[in-house]
Amino acid sequence: MNIGEAAKLSGVSAKMIRYYEQTGLIPPAHRTESGYRDYSERDVHLLSFVRRARDLGFSVEVIGELLELWTDDARRSADVRQLAQGHLGNLRRKIEELEAMSKTLETLIDSCSGDHRPDCPIIADLEKSDSQDASRPPRPRRGAVGQAKALPR
Numbered sequence: 001m002n003i004g005e006a007a008k009l010s011g012v013s014a015k016m017i018r019y020y021e022q023t024g025l026i027p028p029a030h031r032t033e034s035g036y037r038d039y040s041e042r043d044v045h046l047l048s049f050v051r052r053a054r055d056l057g058f059s060v061e062v063i064g065e066l067l068e069l070w071t072d073d074a075r076r077s078a079d080v081r082q083l084a085q086g087h088l089g090n091l092r093r094k095i096e097e098l099e100a101m102s103k104t105l106e107t108l109i110d111s112c113s114g115d116h117r118p119d120c121p122i123i124a125d126l127e128k129s130d131s132q133d134a135s136r137p138p139r140p141r142r143g144a145v146g147q148a149k150a151l152p153r
Contacts, residue, residue, distance in 0.1 A: 003029070006039035010047035017047060025064055026050065058087055 006029075007014045020026045026046055029037035039047075049070065053063045062083055069075040069083075104125075111121040 001039050001044075003037045003039065006037075006044050006047060009044045011051045012047045020047075020050060020060075023060065025060055025067070056087075057091060058083075062087060 001009075003014045003017055006012075007017060010017075012020075017026075021028050026043075029039050029043060032038050046067070049067070050063055053066055058066065065083055066080070069080050108122045108125055113119075
């Protein structure tokens with residue numbers, strides 16, 4: 001089958017299939033005499049495996065390791081479990097970071113009056129730097145970002 005059919009059946013776009021082949025994540029497809037990629041049902045099964053792993057958020061690097069384990073009849077399930085546990089730990093850390101960002105943003109939004117005045121705690125917080133470095137350039141004046149200020153005639 002051609003790349004379009006393989007993409008449709010596996011749920012992996014043709015562009016990503018080419019990328020996975022180019023990076024060596026999956027082996028290159030068999031080529032017809034005219035040079036077109038020709039995919040088998042086994043190739044589609046492999047692509048579906050990759051898509052499911054991506055859906056679970058595994059990195060391409062870890063998917064490569066999972067593919068090696070998948071094709072190794074002598075694999076240890078402990079190795080697969082270890083990869084999955086590492087990924088789960090990463091996901092939980094990201095969730096904690098996102099929740100902290102969400103709470104901070106919610107607090108900033110709640111403290112902003114949202115009226116016609118220029119004072120805004122959201123802007124004030126964004127203006128803070130990690131180091132509050134004195135060498136930081138002064139903030140741009142209104143009208144200076146993205147557009148030139150009109151000069152009086």
